[in-house]
Amino acid sequence: MTYAIGLRCRKCGREYPLQAIHICDFCLSPLEVSYDYKAISKVISRDTIARGPTTIWRYRHLLPVNSGEATDIGTGFTPLVKADNLGEEIGLEKLYIKNDCLNPTYSFKDRAVSVAVNKAKELNFDTVACASTGNLAASVAAYAAKAKMKAYVFVPAGVEAGKLTGIAVYKPIIVTVDGSYDDVNRLCAELSHRYSWGFINVNLRPYYAEGSKTISYEICEQLGWQAPDCILAPAGSGLLFTRLWKGLQELSTLDLIGPVNTHMFVLQAQGSSPIVHAFEAGNLHVHPVKANTIVSSIAIGNPADGYYALMTARGSGGGAVSVTDDEAIEGVLLLAQTEGIFAEAAGGVVIAGLKKLVSAGVIEKHHLTVAVITGAGPRTQETITHPIKPFTVWPSVESFEEVLGFRTIDIGGI
Numbered sequence: 238m239t240y241a242i243g244l245r246c247r248k249c250g251r252e253y254p255l256q257a258i259h260i261c262d263f264c265l266s267p268l269e270v271s272y273d274y275k276a277i278s279k280v281i282s283r284d285t286i287a288r289g290p291t292t293i294w295r296y297r298h299l300l301p302v303n304s305g306e307a308t309d310i311g312t313g314f315t316p317l318v319k320a321d322n323l324g325e326e327i328g329l330e331k332l333y334i335k336n337d338c339l340n341p342t343y344s345f346k347d348r349a350v351s352v353a354v355n356k357a358k359e360l361n362f363d364t365v366a367c368a369s370t371g372n373l374a375a376s377v378a379a380y381a382a383k384a385k386m387k388a389y390v391f392v393p394a395g396v397e398a399g400k401l402t403g404i405a406v407y408k409p410i411i412v413t414v415d416g417s418y419d420d421v422n423r424l425c426a427e428l429s430h431r432y433s434w435g436f437i438n439v440n441l442r443p444y445y446a447e448g449s450k451t452i453s454y455e456i457c458e459q460l461g462w463q464a465p466d467c468i469l470a471p472a473g474s475g476l477l478f479t480r481l482w483k484g485l486q487e488l489s490t491l492d493l494i495g496p497v498n499t500h501m502f503v504l505q506a507q508g509s510s511p512i513v514h515a516f517e518a519g520n521l522h523v524h525p526v527k528a529n530t531i532v533s534s535i536a537i538g539n540p541a542d543g544y545y546a547l548m549t550a551r552g553s554g555g556g557a558v559s560v561t562d563d564e565a566i567e568g569v570l571l572l573a574q575t576e577g578i579f580a581e582a583a584g585g586v587v588i589a590g591l592k593k594l595v596s597a598g599v600i601e602k603h604h605l606t607v608a609v610i611t612g613a614g615p616r617t618q619e620t621i622t623h624p625i626k627p628f629t630v631w632p633s634v635e636s637f638e639e640v641l642g643f644r645t646i647d648i649g650g651i
Contacts, residue, residue: 240277241301244268244443247545255301257360257435259442267542268443270301278491283462286493293348293451299487300451301444302355308384312347313451315339317459317607322575323588327595331605333465335456336578338613342379342403344372344534344581345477345611349448350437354380356444357435363387367437368425370418370473370533371400372612377437378407389434391421397533399616417528418473419539442476442541449477453484456607457494464494466604467555469502469591471583471611472512473535475546478503481609482549501555502600503546504590506530506565506582512543516550516557523547531562531620532582534612556599560589566621568592569614579614 244253248266259268281298289295293313316336324332337345350373357365366389367377374390381388388409392401393416404411414421422438429436437445457464464485472478482501488494505513508530515523523543528536540546550557560568568585571592572578580588587608594600614621630636637643 239301239303240273240298241270242273243271245271257357257362257440259440267545270443270447272299272301272487274487274490281491281493283458283493286458293351293448296451296454299447299454300352301447302352302359307351307355308358308380309351310341310347310379310383312340312351314455317456318576318578320576320608323572326571326575327592328602329595329600329604329606330602333456333460333605333607334572334576334578335452335607335609337452337609337611338578338580338584342372342375343613343616344376345449345452345609346373346376347379348451349373349445350376350380352448353435353437353441353445354384354386357386357437357441358384360435362433362435364389364432364434365437365441366390366425366428366432366434368392368418368422368439370536371396371404371616372534373438374409374411375400375403375407378404378409381409382407391425393418393421393533395533397617397619399618403616418537419525419528422537422541438474446476446480449480450484450487452477452609453481454488457485457488460605462494463605464488464497464499465607466498467500467502467600467606468609469504469587469594469606470609471535471586472503472505472543472546473509473537473540473583475503475512475540475542475544477609477611478546479542479549482553499553499555500600501549501553502590502594503550503555503557504586505557505559506532506535506586507559507561508532509536509538510559511538512540512546512550513557513559515543515547521547532565532586533617534581534583535586556594558590558593560586560593564589566623569621570623572610573614578610580610581612581614581617582620583612584610584614 246261340347509528525539565585568588
């Protein structure tokens with residue numbers, strides 16, 4: 238069973254049933270899932286969680302679907318890596334990487350889609366759809382294949398070739414749109430009124446949102462049931478960032494962790510950083526921009542949850558930082574060359590932003606810090622423009638030593 242009791246408007250508090258709706262019809266603000274935490278507290282504990290599967294469904298009491306027969310492809314419980322090498326490089330003693338590159342379709346989107354597709358099944362949809370910059374489309378296509386549902390995925394026409402391949406293998410119907418992600422999103426919003434489909438990040442958005450908070454659950458559990466001092470995450474729409482915060486608050490409400498004193502830091506690419514602009518200017522509103530960055534997975538100029546992400550950063554005593562495209566790529570390389578993790582450019586944004594925050598003394602050496610890496614790099618290899626210069630040798634020891642400048646004595650030979 239689910240302990241979700243309804244949908245509630247995040248602004249005016251009006252309540253709605255657990256249906257495929259996402260906007261309050263009174264004030265047009267987003268809806269989110271509400272729960273019976275008193276009932277949950279009677280059935281959940283650290284022990285019951287530990288006995289659950291090593292997927293997001295170990296937290297089934299805190300998810301808005303009936304999980305008894307959940308369609309699952311093994312999403313969640315990704316590694317929390319102690320990043321000693323990177324920490325030494327940038328000046329942190331207790332740095333961890335939450336490596337969501339290792340989800341089934343190589344991004345954190347699997348968490349959100351796992352919940353949304355299962356809710357779509359409960360609501361008797363036979364078709365799911367989404368607006369995506371690439372990662373979400375792959376996840377929707379994969380889950381639809383497993384659930385035996387039809388899938389339509391809409392992406393900007395300029396999406397990377399590697400991402401298209403990563404989508405096409407699951408055989409959804411792929412529609413490329415001549416425009417930006419914001420154009421794609423508007424199209425899907427219009428189509429959601431015309432077709433009886435479960436649009437994962439439109440009419441199913443409240444349920445989709447809930448999957449992302451499992452990252453916070455895992456971080457706290459993997460840290461021995463404590464919240465870190467600092468969490469850093471990239472933002473496109475801002476939804477992930479707000480759900481990370483909600484996850485921490487829920488664990489504290491249920492006494493699974495103590496009071497939350499975590500500082501939340503939101504990272505964006507400079508070419509698409511409306512949340513950071515608002516934070517730095519001290520504004521209450523996030524003004525749309527035209528996205529212009531190679532960091533395509535977070536190139537959203539009009540973030541649907543931008544205001545709430547802004548409030549989360551401020552309310553937690555955290556911050557907001559943007560980095561250039563070049564800095565993002567340097568971040569990708571630094572993470573790969575210190576911790577062996579090949580992230581997409583959004584991960585580079587996080588690492589580059591982390592460097593800036595440490596350098597400025599905002600995040601201090603002793604702070605227990607978690608950087609959330611949301612997607613893997615191999616599907617977006619074209620963003621790495623650094624030239625590859627291998628050594629070329631003949632198949633002989635002599636050629637090897639000559640080309641690389643070795644002498645026998647240098648390698649302990651006789």
